[in-house]
Amino acid sequence: MAAVRETCLVVTFASTHDAMAAERSLLEQGVAGRIIPTPVAISSECGLAWKSPVAAREALLAALATLAHDAVVEMEL
Numbered sequence: 001m002a003a004v005r006e007t008c009l010v011v012t013f014a015s016t017h018d019a020m021a022a023e024r025s026l027l028e029q030g031v032a033g034r035i036i037p038t039p040v041a042i043s044s045e046c047g048l049a050w051k052s053p054v055a056a057r058e059a060l061l062a063a064l065a066t067l068a069h070d071a072v073v074e075m076e077l
Contacts, residue, residue: 005076009033009060011050012042012070019048022067029063032056042073051077 013019023035033052038044052060054074064072 007054007074007076009052009054009057010036010039010042010073010075010077011052011060011064012038012044012073013046013048013050014044014068014070015046016048018068019046019050022050022064022069025067026050026060026063029059031059031063033060036077039075039077041075042071044070 011022013022019035026033031052033050033056035048036051038047038049061072
């Protein structure tokens with residue numbers, strides 16, 4: 001049985017430290033999502049990324065305004 005793919009938002013970071021700090025802050029703020037290994041389709045200096053559902057876009061972008069991150073990419077995972 002093939003895995004079901006869904007469109008989501010993936011946030012990349014320059015360092016593991018930035019990723020872990022963002023995870024802590026995003027969870028405290030109640031932003032839906034979790035840390036994942038950075039997908040191979042995305043070039044990033046850090047091996048960690050944050051994955052959120054597209055429905056959480058507004059909350060995610062508002063929270064990221066004060067957090068160090070590289071990019072937010074919409075992709076199917």
